[in-house]
Amino acid sequence: xxxxxxxxxxxxxxxxxxxxxxxxxxxxxxxxxxxxxxxxxxxxxxxxxxxxxxxxxxxxxxxxxxxxxxxxxxxxxxxxxxxxxxxxxxxxxxxxxxxxxxxxxxxxxxxxxxxxxxxxxxxxxxxxxxxxxxxxxxxxxxxxxxxxxxxxxxxxxxxxxxxxxxxxxxxxxxxxxxxxxxxxxxxxxxxxxxxxxxxxxxxxxxxxxxxxxxxxxxxxxxx
Amino acid sequence: xxxxxxxxxxxxxxxxxxxxxxxxxxxxxxxxxxxxxxxxxxxxxxxxxxxxxxxxxxxxxxxxxxxxxxxxxxxxxxxxxxxxxxxxxxxxxxxxxxxxxxxxxxxxxxxxxxxxxxxxxxxxxxxxxxxxxxxxxxxxxxxxxxxxxxxxxxxxxxxxxxxxxxxxxxxxxxxxxxxxxxxxxxxxxxxxxxxxxxxxxxxxxxxxxxxxxxxxxxxxxxx
Numbered sequence: 001x002x003x004x005x006x007x008x009x010x011x012x013x014x015x016x017x018x019x020x021x022x023x024x025x026x027x028x029x030x031x032x033x034x035x036x037x038x039x040x041x042x043x044x045x046x047x048x049x050x051x052x053x054x055x056x057x058x059x060x061x062x063x064x065x066x067x068x069x070x071x072x073x074x075x076x077x078x079x080x081x082x083x084x085x086x087x088x089x090x091x092x093x094x095x096x097x098x099x100x101x102x103x104x105x106x107x108x109x110x111x112x113x114x115x116x117x118x119x120x121x122x123x124x125x126x127x128x129x130x131x132x133x134x135x136x137x138x139x140x141x142x143x144x145x146x147x148x149x150x151x152x153x154x155x156x157x158x159x160x161x162x163x164x165x166x167x168x169x170x171x172x173x174x175x176x177x178x179x180x181x182x183x184x185x186x187x188x189x190x191x192x193x194x195x196x197x198x199x200x201x202x203x204x205x206x207x208x209x210x211x212x213x214x215x216x217x218x219x220x221x222x223x
Numbered sequence: 224x225x226x227x228x229x230x231x232x233x234x235x236x237x238x239x240x241x242x243x244x245x246x247x248x249x250x251x252x253x254x255x256x257x258x259x260x261x262x263x264x265x266x267x268x269x270x271x272x273x274x275x276x277x278x279x280x281x282x283x284x285x286x287x288x289x290x291x292x293x294x295x296x297x298x299x300x301x302x303x304x305x306x307x308x309x310x311x312x313x314x315x316x317x318x319x320x321x322x323x324x325x326x327x328x329x330x331x332x333x334x335x336x337x338x339x340x341x342x343x344x345x346x347x348x349x350x351x352x353x354x355x356x357x358x359x360x361x362x363x364x365x366x367x368x369x370x371x372x373x374x375x376x377x378x379x380x381x382x383x384x385x386x387x388x389x390x391x392x393x394x395x396x397x398x399x400x401x402x403x404x405x406x407x408x409x410x411x412x413x414x415x416x417x418x419x420x421x422x423x424x425x426x427x428x429x430x431x432x433x434x435x436x437x438x439x440x441x442x443x444x445x446x
Binding site: 039040041042067068069070072091093120121122123124125141143144145147148150151152153154166168169172173174199 | 262263264265290291292293295314316343344345346347348364366367368370371373374375376377389391392395396397422
């Protein structure tokens with residue numbers, strides 16, 4: 001048992017060192033780094049596809065795609081004319097800072113304002129690993145049910161922005177919006193909340209504009 | 224790195240020992256053990272709620288509910304008049320055999336034919352841990368998208384039964400059934416497939432009857 005705790009500590013300590021390196025690279029290049037997390041199939045890639053249309057006309061953006069297998073997600077992003085780096089974890093259930101640092105080596109950092117990292121679809125493990133990000137976004141889709149906030153609390157406690165996706169499917173489910181709002185207030189009252197349907201493009205312009213404004217404010221304060 | 228590999232090996236070896244203990248308990252009591260896995264919110268608990276109505280009139284069944292936090296799922300199952308043991312992992316991303324063994328201590332094994340284990344909502348980590356089960360069922364919901372088969376291959380490769388849930392939402396998504404079937408054939412051609420809508424009760428009787436028949440055949444062959 002002792003070994004297990006020590007290893008966990010050293011694993012997370014090593015991750016913190018790499019996250020610090022990433023923060024240094026971001027500061028040096030005035031880049032804003034976003035870590036996007038959710039269950040599998042909550043709609044992270046579709047959100048990115050639709051949002052990049054707005055983002056790319058205002059700021060210089062690249063995407064790092066985390067997946068266990070396949071380059072499908074990076075291919076979808078590249079099809080938008082956006083630089084996308086695919087990270088395959090070959091079984092690992094989360095991205096760590098070392099992987100993201102490796103992806104940074106494939107990007108021209110001096111030519112970017114924003115890097116969006118799409119983490120592995122997993123509502124548990126990715127929350128434990130700091131990637132050196134400026135902003136953590138967690139996505140929940142209507143069809144997953146509103147009880148996920150209290151059942152997977154760490155992910156929602158440590159995020160700053162919350163996107164409720166597939167809002168168009170609300171009439172076809174038992175999702176309880178009032179209960180969701182009560183649980184969010186209890187677990188993380190500072191979460192900034194957006195309702196979207198990535199597939200239909202609903203709410204995408206509003207949240208994209210908000211992200212652009214956050215990135216610009218950050219760049220002004222850093223420069 | 225060496226320590227990490229050794230630890231992983233001993234962790235899985237210890238898990239195998241506990242899984243063997245569970246298999247011994249199941250054989251001794253002529254119990255059939257099922258491990259149900261999926262993403263968060265794919266509908267495992269709703270599936271159980273609806274299926275238990277059929278199962279409980281034919282066989283003696285109990286449920287072990289795995290969650291990171293809350294007793295919500297076990298409460299939902301108990302409300303059906305079924306014995307349910309809640310396991311809270313307090314952050315861990317999967318159930319292991321030791322946890323399930325502890326839950327077994329809370330059940331009257333001599334009075335049961337079937338134990339259904341609902342694993343943590345996670346399409347990655349639970350696949351690595353043998354719980355001593357006779358049958359692995361993986362649930363995918365229509366709203367997660369058909370690409371999950373190739374993106375999370377281990378979970379689908381190691382299961383024997385596949386339930387496609389929320390089939391009623393097919394018209395409101397871009398889910399490609401033909402692609403799903405092609406990918407399933409490639410990754411695991413022996414998977415037994417059922418289409419269901421747990422929420423609406425569609426297909427529940429058919430798969431419940433199939434499960435009852437599997438349990439009865441197993442009991443006959445063991446006794």
